[in-house]
Amino acid sequence: MNRTMIFGEALDLFETVLEYRRHLHSQAELSFEERLTGDYIAQVLEREGIRFSRIADTGVLARIDGYTSSKRTVVLRADIDALPVTEQTGLPFASTHEGVMHACGHDMHAAALLGALLLLRNHRDLFQGTIFGLFQPGEEVNPGGASLVLQEEPFADFDVVAVIGEHVEPDLPTGSVGFRAGKYMASSDEVRIAVRGQGGHAALPHRLKDPVVAAAAMITSFQQIVGRNADPRVPTVFSIGRVIADGATNVIPDKVEMEGTLRTFEERWRTDARERIRAVADGVARAYGVEADVNISEGYPCVVNDTALVALGRTVCMELLGRESVVKLGLRPTAEDFGYYTQRYPSLFFRLGVGYADGHSAGRLHTSAFNPDEKALCYGMAILAALAMRILELPKQDIAESSASRSE
Numbered sequence: 001m002n003r004t005m006i007f008g009e010a011l012d013l014f015e016t017v018l019e020y021r022r023h024l025h026s027q028a029e030l031s032f033e034e035r036l037t038g039d040y041i042a043q044v045l046e047r048e049g050i051r052f053s054r055i056a057d058t059g060v061l062a063r064i065d066g067y068t069s070s071k072r073t074v075v076l077r078a079d080i081d082a083l084p085v086t087e088q089t090g091l092p093f094a095s096t097h098e099g100v101m102h103a104c105g106h107d108m109h110a111a112a113l114l115g116a117l118l119l120l121r122n123h124r125d126l127f128q129g130t131i132f133g134l135f136q137p138g139e140e141v142n143p144g145g146a147s148l149v150l151q152e153e154p155f156a157d158f159d160v161v162a163v164i165g166e167h168v169e170p171d172l173p174t175g176s177v178g179f180r181a182g183k184y185m186a187s188s189d190e191v192r193i194a195v196r197g198q199g200g201h202a203a204l205p206h207r208l209k210d211p212v213v214a215a216a217a218m219i220t221s222f223q224q225i226v227g228r229n230a231d232p233r234v235p236t237v238f239s240i241g242r243v244i245a246d247g248a249t250n251v252i253p254d255k256v257e258m259e260g261t262l263r264t265f266e267e268r269w270r271t272d273a274r275e276r277i278r279a280v281a282d283g284v285a286r287a288y289g290v291e292a293d294v295n296i297s298e299g300y301p302c303v304v305n306d307t308a309l310v311a312l313g314r315t316v317c318m319e320l321l322g323r324e325s326v327v328k329l330g331l332r333p334t335a336e337d338f339g340y341y342t343q344r345y346p347s348l349f350f351r352l353g354v355g356y357a358d359g360h361s362a363g364r365l366h367t368s369a370f371n372p373d374e375k376a377l378c379y380g381m382a383i384l385a386a387l388a389m390r391i392l393e394l395p396k397q398d399i400a401e402s403s404a405s406r407s408e
Helices: 003-026 035-047 107-123 146-153 212-229 267-288 307-321 339-345 376-393
Strands: 051-055 059-065 074-079 130-136 157-171 177-181 182-185 186-197 238-245 255-264 291-298 304-305 326-328 347-356
Touching: 003 107, 003 130, 003 376, 035 051, 035 059, 035 107, 035 267, 059 107, 074 107, 074 376, 107 130, 107 157, 107 347, 130 307, 146 339, 157 177, 157 339, 157 376, 177 186, 177 307, 186 212, 186 267, 186 347, 212 238, 212 255, 212 267, 267 291, 267 307, 304 307, 304 339, 304 347, 307 326, 307 347, 307 376, 339 347, 347 376
Parallel strands: 074 130, 074 157, 157 347, 177 326
Antiparallel strands: 051 059, 059 130, 177 347, 182 304, 186 255, 186 291, 238 255
């Protein structure tokens, strides 16, 4: 399938896929609540004659078989959940669900995947094996929909040669894509700490066990975990983003609650860092005569891209878009539950440009004004379809590293 053909067909599908995107955007739903979203995707697939089943409760798994049966499989994944953000774009198809918005582009991901499946359905005579379209729920919150999908073992009877995911990127112009081989996105853990003391009148602190002062000392001490314990060659972030001390000008409370996030790029250090957080909290608490209850919710692993798949992806996109449109990405301390797939299968996660050519801003991800260039849908669906078919053309040993080379 040459460049002219695939883009011509993607352009022909644009109005249809645009309708998909706008409908999904208007009915944005929170993580693991994507029932209308999943039902709509299922309706589209049924209308288009594409096999599907439900997965992870609110998700959908579509399947297209090539001209000959084979266990060799490519999985194309799109997330479908939205964020608790009140939309302020003023768009005519803005979210009708108050306080919920597709502020991270998951509506773009799902619509592009639907378009890619239409392209693949029309050209199943060009590939052997099976291509799955995975519309995955719950990417934005723990435990992550990817972990629930994998618990169901939907690909147990297949030889998965690649899992492919794309994510919109407003800092890249439409028509461009970004790749990074190896470690790309950070792990993420949620940290919650309750500091318990003995509150009372703020004018009589000598009679109290002040959890506010202890919590402040704890936050300051936590910075030494990164500054003096982390290998400087391993990017690490530990940030406390929420502190609740429900006292008053003259009242010291009995308890202070804190919440934060730990991000890093190495699993062994990630484990050590969690233990350091507990040790620091315990040590400071004892020094200040209070107690600290530490709860660390283990989140997503690092996203680690298969080097050979990245090389192939860059080649395919250079053929489709031109060499100048393919860029190298840096490490990204944000997290993605796509990391679960990278632990299990050869995987590729890339960035799809959605910035406007005229220079006006598409906004930032996770903000109420995020408004990506919808023309990027043509590129997104074309790249996914072209990648899936190219991967199935090649022997597995030519496109994927061994599991040993992907491990830490």
